[in-house]
Amino acid sequence: MSGNGALKVISGDSHVMEPNDMWEKTIFKKWGDLTPRPVPEYNGKAGNFFYSGAQTLIMGRSDESAKKIGMQAAGWDPAVRLQFQEQAHVAGEMMNATRMLLIMQHPHQGVLRDCASVFNDWLADYCAHDPKRLFGVAMIPMGDVDWAIREVERVVKKGLRVADVPLTAPADGPPYRDKVYDKFWARCQEMQLPVQLHSITGRIPDPLHFHTRDEQETAPGVLLDLLYEAMGEVANEFIFGKILDRFPTLKFILSEFEISWLPTYMWRLDQMQESFAARLPLPKLERRASEYVKTRFWHGMVDDGLADKAIPHIGIDRIIWGSDFPHIRSIGLDAQSRVAKMFEKFPPADRAKLVGGNAVQAYNLAN
């Protein structure tokens, strides 16, 4: 607790807003029309669009929360970001990408790697403005494992704190449980570099950027697919695929999937391992399946409406609150009052863990 009774709040999941021309300026010559960039027209309609490689994004509304408080520049200007943090009484933020998250679905792995390097360099500069308050999350595509290892080594030297890998391995490559990726997990473990899986970096498109009526009709189901996409991946690759058994000290963070789906999910995992064992041949694990969710992952939440019921089932040490600022529905200047209300049922020591202490632990922020 700080002196005035306010909680020491560290957001475990905030976002930068990359300059739109970041990639066009640097890699258009090499990649031409495959380059993520603003486009003035889509499907015959003039407008403010951004081509991410996988989708054409409807621009202008992603940083709604920053616009409302007149601090839009906090997305790309670290000095403004620190002003925001001061006003919001937020001690620090884990800085994730915005457009680069969606670029992670780019089907061309060469373009994607270049985009990630450009982003990582830019983010390192942004965070260097105040390394004690701005903690950068590097983006690491996984289509070329040797490159991914070189990139994490490079970005850690630049001060970035976490490696965010695509939620799913590239569609044309083996799944994450394949041993081809083991040297990457081994290197992250050796470097004590946490690995993050963030929503929107898998294979499900973001329905906020659907354009046609037919697409929009499917938006609720697609959004649910996107919000629950981590379920299958965590079960198949990280737990039953035994990545967690093979790398016992590697830290994993699930970011922006919220948490109240986890208790029933853990029960389903145990049910597969136990009740269905006779008919569902699964690899033998070192632990009960649900234990991996409780002890090997940290789980990011923003404003899960059922959090207070879910947290005791998961464990107070494993939840990382994040503001999601400046995205839509995110928590901004009202962070202190919102987290105080959200976690009012928990004793102060637990509240402190949820809104900062666990993030310090998971992301090694004390170092």
Add this chain to the structure above:
Amino acid sequence: MSDSKSMGVISADSHVMEPVDMWEKPLYAKFGDDTPRVIKNFMGRSGTWFHTGGQVMNYGGSDTSSQQIGMQAAGWDPKVRVEFQKKADIACEVLNGTFMLLIMRHPNYACLRACCEVFNTWLGAFIAHDRTRLRGVGMLAMDDLAWSLKEVERCKKLGFDCVNIHLYAPPGQPPYRKAHWDPFWAKCQELEMPVQLHIITGRVPDPIHFHTPAEQGDSPRTQLAMMYEVMGVLANDFIFGGILDRFPTLKVICSEFEISWIPNFMWRLDHMQDAMSVRLPLPKLKEKASDYMRTRVWHGMIDDAFGAETIPEIGFDRILWGSDFPHVRSIGLDARPRLKKMFASFSEADRQRIVAGNAAHVFNIH
């Protein structure tokens, strides 16, 4: 209200085990190798499998719970089924298919429709043995509206209390939310025939019947996808697709998906409708999105470990306990003690609703 002992327990989700040659006999001459049947060779190996049209089933382990108590015939012999019910102190069971559930993923729809007809006729004869204790769920393919309309009427005449449709409209068909299907919802509403969405009848294969190491490597993901598959159709079609608004007395039942995922799902629905609405253009609904789950849909549960914690958030009136007997992990002769333990924290009246009253209401069992 009387206690559950005196009123009796109704399992809202039990299963028959169809005779494996049920479809081969009447349909093989017409559909040849597309016909669901026992096969003795698969992937170059000798053995016994069941070809459903959508998958090849590892056949023999589906009814372990009845095998373990020496009552395997309860799957196909109504007399033995009634004996089982008496021993288990169960007053009544709502009976679903087993093989027929998996046959719903058959890609040859003409064959599938014929399979449904054969199954429905057989199940009609099964339940006719004791209509008080044996209640039936008709199976309806949904690739041909005119046929579905005719078959739902036949299901009513056969005495069924419910019809089970494909979890999603089959590929090539308009999604359920489209006006194309409105005559079907209207007919079910008019007939007071609840519409059931049962696990395994969607697009996700059943990983219990995976054969190769490559398939089995994806079993956990597939199993989870199957268990949560109903979320999309509820959200896209029944709720935001407007079916529940357009047909205000249509009854919808989600069967065997358990229930502890629902509170989180309801929160997500409201989140879409409220917080995300600026950026997610959704149709305007008559009610709060989550309220449809609380007031229009019934939810089947067997032994959800978080059931007792979850039920108050959904509503005591919406939960239908089912034994899943005789399937793997189902509840058999131990139904009474299992139920007592599972719902120990509830009042007798609430317990009564979950284990009998709600089923009596939704299936019109008097």
